[in-house]
Every structure is written in C-alpha cells, then in structure tokens.
Amino acid sequence: MFLIARKALASAQNKAIHLSTREVHCLSSILVSPPLVSLDLPENWTPYSDHPPPVSFESEQKTVVIDGKVISEEIRTKISDEVRKMKNDIGKVPGLAVVLVGQQKDSQTYVRNKILACEETGIKSVLAELPEDCTEGEIMSVLAKFNEDTSVHGVLVQLPLPQHLDEAKILNMVRLEKDVDGFHPLNMGNLAMRGREPLFVSCTPKGCVELLIRSGVEIAGKNAVVIGRSNIVGLPMSLLLQRYDATVSTVHAFSKDPEQITREADIVVAAAGIPNLVRGSWLKPGAVVIDVGTCPVEDSSSEHGYRLVGDVCYEEALGVASAITPVPGGVGPMTIAMLLCNTLDAAKRIFL
Amino acid sequence: MFLIARKALASAQNKAIHLSTREVHCLSSILVSPPLVSLDLPENWTPYSDHPPPVSFESEQKTVVIDGKVISEEIRTKISDEVRKMKNDIGKVPGLAVVLVGQQKDSQTYVRNKILACEETGIKSVLAELPEDCTEGEIMSVLAKFNEDTSVHGVLVQLPLPQHLDEAKILNMVRLEKDVDGFHPLNMGNLAMRGREPLFVSCTPKGCVELLIRSGVEIAGKNAVVIGRSNIVGLPMSLLLQRYDATVSTVHAFSKDPEQITREADIVVAAAGIPNLVRGSWLKPGAVVIDVGTCPVEDSSSEHGYRLVGDVCYEEALGVASAITPVPGGVGPMTIAMLLCNTLDAAKRIFL
Incomplete structure (x- = not known):
C-alpha cells in the first residue's frame, strides 16, 4: 500500500521512484519467494491448470528504481557485524585471497574494490599479483598455497586471464570449499541439479x-x-x-x-x-x-x-x-x- | 527433395510418414547442426539483427515419424563393429556394470534391456542386484569394487533408488571416468559451462x-x-x-x-x-x-x-x-x- 501511495505521489513528478532503505525493508517483508540461503525445490509436478491467473500489469507504468547501493550497504553492515562478532568470540576473521594476473585496468579496478570492501567489513584480504606473461605453473603454485592456507577461506582468480593461460584448468584448481566465485564446475553442476546444494552461488x-x-x-x-x-x-x-x-x-x-x-x-x-x-x-x-x-x-x-x-x-x-x-x-x-x-x-x- | 516427393505421395494416404534407414541417411547428409562428438561453442556474441529471417511453416503439415528403432539399430550395428574390431585388435572389450537395488518392475525391465543390448553388441556386462533394504554402505562397497575393476569401463546405478538411500551421495560415488549415465554433478557442470567438455552426456x-x-x-x-x-x-x-x-x-x-x-x-x-x-x-x-x-x-x-x-x-x-x-x-x-x-x-x- 505504501508503495502504491508513493507511486501516485510520484506520477505528477517523474517516471522513476527511488526506494529508501526503509521502503526496501517494507517491500521485503511481503516477499513470497524463498530466501537465498535455503533453496526450496519442490519435487512434485503439478499438472497444468487450464486457467492460470493472468499476470496483471498497469498500462501507465511507474518505474521503481532498485537501489543496489543502498541494499548492498545494508548487507555489508550485517557482514561487518558478523565478522566483528566472530573476531570477538573466537579471535578469528574470514580471509579472502585474490589472484590478479597482468595489468588490465578494469581488472585492477575490480580487484581494488574487492580488497577495499574486505577492509571495510573486517575481512582479511591478501592479493597475489602476477605478471601478464606468467606461466600456468606459477599461478598453480600460488593457488596451491592459498588452498592450504588455513587463514584463507575464499580464493578467487580475477577474470579474464591472458590468452595463453588455460582458464578452465586454473579455475578447477581452486579448492571447492574456497571457491567463493562459484565458478568450479562441481559447484555449477550442483547449482543446476535439483536436490543438490552448491557450496557457493556465483x-x-x-x-x-x-x-x-x-x-x-x-x-x-x-x-x-x-x-x-x-x-x-x-x-x-x-x-x-x-x-x-x-x-x-x-x-x-x-x-x-x-x-x-x-x-x-x-x-x-x-x-x-x-x-x-x-x-x-x-x-x-x-x-x-x-x-x-x-x-x-x-x-x-x-x-x-x-x-x-x-x-x-x-x-x-x-x-x-x-x-x-x-x-x-x-x-x-x-x-x-x-x-x-x-x-x-x-x-x-x-x-x- | 526426396522427402518432399515422399510427402506429396503420402498426403493422399495418411498424415504420418515413416522414414526408412535410407531416407534417414539422406536426411543426415544435409544436416547443418554440428555432430554430437564435437560440441562447437562460438565465443562471440553477434548483435541482434533487426530483420531475422522468418521461420517458414506449411499450413497443412505432413508429419514425419522419426523412427528411433531404426536409427538406434543403425547405431548399435556400428557399435558392434567397433567392439568386434577392438576385440580383434587388442583382445579386449568394453565392460558395463549395472547396480540394481530392489525389485521394482520397471527398473528390472530397463536393466534387463540394457544387459541384453550389451550382449548383442559384444559389450561385457555385469549386474549387481541388491535387496530393497540394503544399506548405503553395501552399495558403496559394490561401487568401490566396480570403480577399481579395470574390466569395467562404465558403471550405472539404476534409478530410482529406495527412499532410505541418499541418491546424490551414491551417484557421486561413481568414478567420473566411468559415469556413463552422466549424472555426476561434475559432468553436469561441464555440460552446462561453455568451453568445458563433460566426459559423458546423459x-x-x-x-x-x-x-x-x-x-x-x-x-x-x-x-x-x-x-x-x-x-x-x-x-x-x-x-x-x-x-x-x-x-x-x-x-x-x-x-x-x-x-x-x-x-x-x-x-x-x-x-x-x-x-x-x-x-x-x-x-x-x-x-x-x-x-x-x-x-x-x-x-x-x-x-x-x-x-x-x-x-x-x-x-x-x-x-x-x-x-x-x-x-x-x-x-x-x-x-x-x-x-x-x-x-x-x-x-x-x-x-x-
């Protein structure tokens, strides 16, 4: 109802409605889809009903702008809280290892943002930078080290990799329990199959x-x-x-x-x-x-x-x-x- | 052309046209799709063209009946030839192990047909029958034996399994190189992902x-x-x-x-x-x-x-x-x- 009222208000002003965090909260309380953490997969096929309810749409649509910045901030705040609690309770924090190969500008920006986000939430991060012309063996030995390191809980290889490297082979090397990007084919297979649970979703x-x-x-x-x-x-x-x-x-x-x-x-x-x-x-x-x-x-x-x-x-x-x-x-x-x-x-x- | 003529001939008789093996051959020579054995995955996105060619359909459709029996016989004949050649050349034949749990009638029929098909093509088959109330451990030890057996190249567990057994756990036990049903999540993940190749397609x-x-x-x-x-x-x-x-x-x-x-x-x-x-x-x-x-x-x-x-x-x-x-x-x-x-x-x- 709140949303509808807000829409009516906005109609005279603008086609776009920006939702505040409070409104997002309000919306999420009416959500019907199952939450991300528990994937609910019904096992029974319900025969097709002849008269499905038609999806109703307004003819003059007001568009809600979904503010990813606001929602992600909210999630990051919760993560910070959990990390702090973990540190207080057991004296440990999550650790993320990032492997960056070469000097591609986009990749450097993405990696920098990931590392910064870790710092802000109290997650320990470690960056391994390798030269553009590094060998597969060099990356593999870096990954092997991170796979073994008990202070590292997530390992990611920033993509794309230089042409001369076998991306599939390298991604397969990431230990399944640390595959926080969810790119390992076993995680992908378990995401695809009903009744299975991937360790991580991309x-x-x-x-x-x-x-x-x-x-x-x-x-x-x-x-x-x-x-x-x-x-x-x-x-x-x-x-x-x-x-x-x-x-x-x-x-x-x-x-x-x-x-x-x-x-x-x-x-x-x-x-x-x-x-x-x-x-x-x-x-x-x-x-x-x-x-x-x-x-x-x-x-x-x-x-x-x-x-x-x-x-x-x-x-x-x-x-x-x-x-x-x-x-x-x-x-x-x-x-x-x-x-x-x-x-x-x-x-x-x-x-x- | 042959097909079209045949269609015209059939129109006075019947709505269905059955294709002979010869005609299937004729059709397969004009196939445009890549063959099953080499999956060809283009890497580039071609931007959408404004005017895609419309798919043309006849208004009075004559229906070709695709004869799976004829086509499968043809494939089985080729497999028999290859198995015979393998035996002549190296003195070995492919081996399939089938695990059947319980007495479900459908499953028994399916398994019998699979074993019979092996016999007809010269593939060695071995059947492990377990009682309905067998334990997970018993199946696991059977699978472990087949996984190790060098005369067994394919291992399959007939589905469905009795309710008390963990299907995912049991299927995951089948050695990847012997997963001829292609139900292992790693095979499924590699089927899903571009640039990857599953060892087996279901x-x-x-x-x-x-x-x-x-x-x-x-x-x-x-x-x-x-x-x-x-x-x-x-x-x-x-x-x-x-x-x-x-x-x-x-x-x-x-x-x-x-x-x-x-x-x-x-x-x-x-x-x-x-x-x-x-x-x-x-x-x-x-x-x-x-x-x-x-x-x-x-x-x-x-x-x-x-x-x-x-x-x-x-x-x-x-x-x-x-x-x-x-x-x-x-x-x-x-x-x-x-x-x-x-x-x-x-x-x-x-x-x-």
Whole structure:
C-alpha cells in the first residue's frame, strides 16, 4: 500500500521512484519467494491448470528504481557485524585471497574494490599479483598455497586471464570449499541439479536474485529471460532463477527473436555486455529489469571522459518496466557484497 | 527433395510418414547442426539483427515419424563393429556394470534391456542386484569394487533408488571416468559451462539430440522448449540443446503458461511424465516434437493389459508437427543405444 501511495505521489513528478532503505525493508517483508540461503525445490509436478491467473500489469507504468547501493550497504553492515562478532568470540576473521594476473585496468579496478570492501567489513584480504606473461605453473603454485592456507577461506582468480593461460584448468584448481566465485564446475553442476546444494552461488547472479527478493518480486512461476549465457553471469543466473521456480528462457547470440522472447518476460536479466541492447520496445509493461551490463562509453562531458552504460536502454525502460536497476549503482555493488557474503559463509563452515 | 516427393505421395494416404534407414541417411547428409562428438561453442556474441529471417511453416503439415528403432539399430550395428574390431585388435572389450537395488518392475525391465543390448553388441556386462533394504554402505562397497575393476569401463546405478538411500551421495560415488549415465554433478557442470567438455552426456538427452541431427533438424538458433526439469532428462536436455545454440526455455510444474511458451517452440522435448500433457493446440505448426514420456496406461484390448503413452497427444500432433517421435519406438531405444555408445567411449579412452 505504501508503495502504491508513493507511486501516485510520484506520477505528477517523474517516471522513476527511488526506494529508501526503509521502503526496501517494507517491500521485503511481503516477499513470497524463498530466501537465498535455503533453496526450496519442490519435487512434485503439478499438472497444468487450464486457467492460470493472468499476470496483471498497469498500462501507465511507474518505474521503481532498485537501489543496489543502498541494499548492498545494508548487507555489508550485517557482514561487518558478523565478522566483528566472530573476531570477538573466537579471535578469528574470514580471509579472502585474490589472484590478479597482468595489468588490465578494469581488472585492477575490480580487484581494488574487492580488497577495499574486505577492509571495510573486517575481512582479511591478501592479493597475489602476477605478471601478464606468467606461466600456468606459477599461478598453480600460488593457488596451491592459498588452498592450504588455513587463514584463507575464499580464493578467487580475477577474470579474464591472458590468452595463453588455460582458464578452465586454473579455475578447477581452486579448492571447492574456497571457491567463493562459484565458478568450479562441481559447484555449477550442483547449482543446476535439483536436490543438490552448491557450496557457493556465483556472486553476480546471487546479487541479482537478492535484489529481486528484497524488492518484493515473486520469482516462482514468473517468466524470466536471461540475455547472455556466460559462465560467469548468464549461465548461473539461468540456473539460479530456475531453482527459484521461474520459467527461464536463455537468449544469446544465436537467438533469432530475442526481442519477442524478452517481451514475454516478467523478469528480464540483461547480461550480454552490449550497451543499450534491450530497448524499451523489448519490454512487457510491468516487467522487472535487472541490468548486469556495465560498458564504458565515451562521454566528453563526464569527468573521466567516459560513463558506464548498461545493456538496457534505461531512459526507454522508465515508464515501461515496473522496476529497474540503474547502471551504475544497481547490480555492481551487489556483486561485491555477495563476494563478502560467500567469504563469510566459507569461514563459518570452518569455524562453526 | 526426396522427402518432399515422399510427402506429396503420402498426403493422399495418411498424415504420418515413416522414414526408412535410407531416407534417414539422406536426411543426415544435409544436416547443418554440428555432430554430437564435437560440441562447437562460438565465443562471440553477434548483435541482434533487426530483420531475422522468418521461420517458414506449411499450413497443412505432413508429419514425419522419426523412427528411433531404426536409427538406434543403425547405431548399435556400428557399435558392434567397433567392439568386434577392438576385440580383434587388442583382445579386449568394453565392460558395463549395472547396480540394481530392489525389485521394482520397471527398473528390472530397463536393466534387463540394457544387459541384453550389451550382449548383442559384444559389450561385457555385469549386474549387481541388491535387496530393497540394503544399506548405503553395501552399495558403496559394490561401487568401490566396480570403480577399481579395470574390466569395467562404465558403471550405472539404476534409478530410482529406495527412499532410505541418499541418491546424490551414491551417484557421486561413481568414478567420473566411468559415469556413463552422466549424472555426476561434475559432468553436469561441464555440460552446462561453455568451453568445458563433460566426459559423458546423459543417455536420453544425447539420444534426443542424435535423433534431431539424424533427422536433418537444424538446432542452432531455433526456439526449443523442454517440458520437465528432472536431473535425468529435462535438465541435461536443456543444457545440451543450449550447447547446440538453441534458444532454450524450460517449462515445469510452476510454469503459468506452458501452453503459450510451447506454442512458440520450433523444437519441443516433452519429458514431464504426464500422459498426453501436450495437446495438438500446444504446438506451433511445423514444430519438431521429441516425446520422452512413457507412461503405462490401462488398456484391456492390449496383450499385457496396458499400453505405453507419451507426454504428447500423438494423434493430435499428427498434422501439426513436422516431425514426431512415437511412443514406444522413438526415444526409448535411443537411450539404450547411447548407453552402449558411452560405454564404448569410456573403454576407448582407456585403450586408445
């Protein structure tokens, strides 16, 4: 009700409504989807009913902007509290080891942000930087060391790796119990299979589902489209949404009518890495849009000479979608929050 | 051309066309999809073109019946040849170990058929039968023995297992190199992930794709719907079709509009286990239908008092689908052929 009142108020002002933390709380109290920590997989097939209730959508849509920054801050505060308690109770803290190969600017930024986030939440972090031309053996011996180190509970290899390195082989080397990125094929297989539990769910998809749940979006039974099928985002995203009982379609480079398929989705997760790929006309009115894309696009008016653009044409989506994550400030901060969360979980498994 | 002429000939007779082995050969020579043995996964995303070529469908559809019995016989003959050659060349043959727990009639029939198929193709088989109330430890020790036995190249546990046993734990025990059913989560993860190769693809989904390819159905870029999401069929089917670059939607018990989603599919794989779930009205004219369902339904006019019915209402699909697998005689025989194929592959990896 609060939300509806707020929508009415906003209608005269603007197409976008920003939710405060308090409102997010209010929304999350009405959530129907199961929480992330306990994946609930029904085992019985219920025969198709002839008359499913139609999904209702408003014709003139007011778009809620899902504030990933606010939600992730809230999660990080909770993680800080838990880490502090862990330190007080047993004198130990979670530890994250990050392996960075080469000098790629994006990767350096991502890694810096991860390390900073660890510091802020009290998680111990250790960074291993290797030169661009390092050998597979060198990375392997670094990973072996972290795998053995009992003060390290999470190990991640920043991707992409230089071409000459075998990514699969290197990621497979990360000890399963420390695979906080969830990229090990055994974690992926257990994410895919019903009745199994992965030790870790990849950070970006986990963050996206957390955003949906905390925004009061029911996932079960909804049509969801995932645009993109990378091992890092698209694939685990599809698998995770399916665990939450969405009807999932995955759209990719070979899809002949991505627009049409997307237009039937109640939930759209765009993770193709193509700026403004998803136009307003692709969206069903009332769809919830999660934009994973973050492409730097030249912009001389911006301080750094560029700005970040998502996969979804944000301006066009406002007024069509019922809710959308902005870029930046949507999925990005959630990815890091989920990494901290996975690292904390890894430590808890050891200590508790 | 041959097919079209044949279709014209058939139009005056019947809505269904049965393909002979020769015709299947003719069709497979024009296949465009990559073969099963080398999964070709393009790494680049091609931006969406505004004007995709429309899929063309005839309004009065003649339905080709895909004869799984004929196709599987052909595959089994080739396997026999290879096994004979292996025996002549190195004096060894592939070996399959089957673990059967309890007295469930269906399971006994399936296992008997698998053992018989091994005998016919020259594959050595060994059956371990355990009582319904056996302990997890007893199964584990049987599996440990088969895992070590160098004359056994494939190990499978017939499902379902009695309720008191932990299926996941038992399946995880099967040695990865002998997991000819492809149910190990590591094989599933590697099937899901791009750039990875599973050691084995589960038999039923593999058989379905083989049927599609050998029937000249192009998979890449097609809309495919998989109805059902079991670990045994639905899940690996979705993952495999995606590897073949189909745009895959997975429909399940929570899906609100399975009919509508199915109606947009060029390829429909029904694996829900509900007789006649998919009606003719669910199908887009010209869709290719693979029916995995095999439910015994009472039928006093039948010799055994029952007959097998698929998930698809066969009579209604004739005249709408461009091709369909019958039940029985469609997917069923392919599952066993693929099991033999996986066992042969497992042996080849050791011997070659």
